[in-house]
Amino acid sequence: MATKRRTEPLTPRTSAARVTVKDVAKLAGVSLGTVSNALNRPTLVAPDTLAKVQAAVDQLGFVRNSAAHQLRGGRSNSFGAIVVDASNPHVAAAIRGLEDAIHTRGASLVVCSSDGSADRERRYLQMLEEQRVQGIVITPVDRGVRRLEALRERGTAVVLLDHASAAGDFCSASVDHALGSELSARHLFDRGHRRIAFVNGPLNLRQCSARRRGARRAAATAGLNPDDAIVELNLTSISALGEVPALIEKVCAAPRGERASAVLCLDDAVALVVLRVLAEHRLRVPRDISVIGYDDVAYAALLAPALTSVRQPTYELGQAAGQLLVAEIHDGYHVHQHLNFQPELILRESDSARARLNRYDPRGG
């Protein structure tokens, strides 16, 4: 799989002795305290002394040891993020937002993927606390937050990321999952749809039950009976794409008067499969049936028809989490906030301007 190519025959480890303030002081001909002042409170030191110190620093390549700094000062300058999987695109965007938020404070971010393992989460929490990070943004593996409460008790700020545990006494930043599906369902009902199919995930997942709640709310708001207006089709797992065709076939096979005129999808990947199955059935989108995705991945806009989808402000989510953390650390006292970000419906071509109620044309014309 990988090609190794050898280049240099051998490189001795030039373990150059680390240079300390003491070395700098000696070279500059001043005392340790003066070097420290020059570095941290330059106004206190005479201009020419400053120059000498600066020269010595440059010449020796001195780099301050932040461990010693931290030991003296009592406080590190880094933060931690514990997420389920940092390679998930959503999560990666949130982490990026978080990184930017704390980078403006000159701090750095330790990224940890728990992989859903409570054990891995615990190990990472331990490591971060040992490092005396100022704060941790975490999507906890399980509901128990006792450990996090103890952590904060001991002085580490904690903010929950996309975890609806309003129970826990923490700041939190999340996306309003219920609102996401409410927006798209409402949009469809407003346009005249009276019966929509909803390909959702298993309802024991928080997001999925929230999504269901939102859709039903939209139906109720439109004066419809949710049980009639929404055909619920639940996958047994969030990634069980293979089950989608069968579910959609069921939709297509429904009697004329009852066939759903739109399909709400768990995510854009599901929407893609839905589009394919509908095409196989010679149903035109959006003319015969509307389709709305979720996530607004990069390719949604490139499809034919371009996919209407729900965008989640994940970068902003992470950024806000970082700001909450900074606020919690800065404020002497503190009011816990729950920031609930609103997803946004991105209208494109895959939903019809007006539902052609339950007309079914097998020739696709």
Next chain:
Amino acid sequence: MATKRRTEPLTPRTSAARVTVKDVAKLAGVSLGTVSNALNRPTLVAPDTLAKVQAAVDQLGFVRNSAAHQLRGGRSNSFGAIVVDASNPHVAAAIRGLEDAIHTRGASLVVCSSDGSADRERRYLQMLEEQRVQGIVITPVDRGVRRLEALRERGTAVVLLDHASAAGDFCSASVDHALGSELSARHLFDRGHRRIAFVNGPLNLRQCSARRRGARRAAATAGLNPDDAIVELNLTSISALGEVPALIEKVCAAPRGERASAVLCLDDAVALVVLRVLAEHRLRVPRDISVIGYDDVAYAALLAPALTSVRQPTYELGQAAGQLLVAEIHDGYHVHQHLNFQPELILRESDSARARLNRYDPRGG
């Protein structure tokens, strides 16, 4: 955009005084040294003493201060990664691999996005060196690696990530971009294609020129004249998707005998647009014309027709970079290695089993 909801009226900052080994020692009725031994070399200490120390640790919630540990021991237990943008899916996957590689050593990873800014890169390098990270994996912003050489001279290991500077005297891990397009082009030539279009990015980008090189190499291997066999269509920017339709129209408009029978794409997003434009021209894929993407994004397999694409082993890339780093740190002396990862052609439906040479049927039948 965000909804604030206030919950707790006010939370006093319970700044519990940090507990140190001294406190533990006092409570356990032993000396500092014994506590330290109990924690780090438990075999040296008597079982019942061990139990007493353990009890004191638990009762007080002692967590070791890694700054002090590091200060004494001289070495931190963390690594740094400086990439252009950690939210890019490729990069996120590589970072995840890196994280896993060093997590097995009980170390943690500081993630830094340079955003292509030399200034940001410099600030992050400074921070990481102050933290005395054991090593840094970096995709440098520019070609200059002087700063990195100085860094290593001062004792920090450095590995280059997906940066073809074989010039620099560093370990590196990269993906063989030339091979990626060579594989897909060779596949097409093997199947009988004699003239293919290649939608590439601007050639001043390393990856793009490498890709061109690979495609031409494949043509030459097949005994063809690269200038005839490959119709080069270059975007002015790597993200200029808007230019794609015009380029493809040019392909379609070519005289019968000269029309390319396949399109190689810069990435899967481009491939998606290509598929759409071809459909508008009533060209069937793969029957009339083949299409091959690049990146193998999640949705490639879901398209109709499922997209043949080139997968890059990005997770493994990051993982390998981490292992190189660890090796460089561990080995007393060290041979620099350049690991060049091979992309993989994932065959699906969008390329024809055999090219139907230049047949053009405007009715799509």
Next chain:
DNA sequence: AAATGTCATTGACACGATTCAATGACCTCG
């Protein structure tokens, strides 16, 4: 010129964990 004040610099101490030579307790063997 003495008194007061300003400014720059100094150096001992603190931070918290680890290490190691030294000490003490206890056992064993001759």
Next chain:
DNA sequence: CGAGGTCATTGAATCGTGTCAATGACATTT
């Protein structure tokens, strides 16, 4: 009984930086 050995424990020294009270040099005021 004493010499020698094993085992557990001790506490002072150390890592590199920041802090602060103290010192000294020099200028200003009366």
